[in-house]
Amino acid sequence: MIRTLLWLIGGVLLGGVIHIVAILTLPLLAEETTWTRVAALDAKNRVLVLPPIAQGQPNPLHLDPELSYGLCRLDLSEGPAYLSGSLPDAFWSVALFNTSGIVTYSTTNRDGIGQTVEMGIFNAAQTRLLAQQQIDVEEGLLVVEASSNELFVLLRLSPPHEVMRPRFEEALSQITCGPRPSN
Template sequence: MRTLLWLVFGVVLGAVIHIGVILALPRLATNDLWSEVERLDALGQVVILPAARAGEPNPFRLDPELAYAVCRIDLREGPGVVSGVLPAGFWSLAVYDRAGAAIYSTTNRDGIGRNLDLGIFNRAQTRLLATQQLDIAEGLLIVESHGDDVFVAVRMALPHQVMRARFEADLADMVCGNIS
């Protein structure tokens, strides 16, 4: 009977340790998506990602048929904004938190058209917005983030590869940073 009790105790303890390690590993990882985005030096500015090429490292697992832009926003500095006029072709945008989870995504097929005007607010800023203590531009699409560290990825489908430079120039013209 005593041996059975020790065996059950050992299995339960092993399960607790196993689950604890599994839950802790993502927080201890140093080579995660957020770290890769931080290396781009994209805080408050748009960074165009180089096109993926066969045989070269592709840490973001980019599709070579798309053009990509990334920017990082620190909401402790104030609400974030991403705006610009993008080409008529298909594009999509996603806002990610520090863990790499998408907190919002949209495409130009959601009725937005070519004009992108997105505001990103943390919970405290959203409360100020609700009580009309923050002035924002009319028509700003509001996204609430649970944390203060976010990054935005914009993807554009290229009708032809020869148009890559023009599409990347349109991406580079976007405004990304904090609302002043």
């Protein structure tokens, strides 16, 4: 009886360990991830306005159809990146995602920023240079340190009415994203 109980407990523990290992490793084996979907888009160092999500159509990035989206892919190994421009007077948010699709930084216009986005995105080495004043930045620039070199920025705008969507998407297309052009 005790021997059977020990085998049963051992089987349950082994099954639990195998279950946990399988759950934790399966995402690492996936061939199609958020990053591969973003990397396939033509959004390197520029804001790409994503087409509206139609009801019942595929939505591989799982975006809210009520919002307008701009996406920019960055590689900080090429140097610091900057996000700059003005957005309409409505709710907007900016989020930085790493290659795993995890938000590493996010802000909204409700954080007291207003309608102007002026953000500098730096990796750890560039942040150290910034602290040593070896990189010049404009006053009022929101400095964000990214945890990795490869990331993507997702801008979200909430048009109050559907008829305003084209104007909001035009404003998104005017946002600059990427390294500063050398003078």
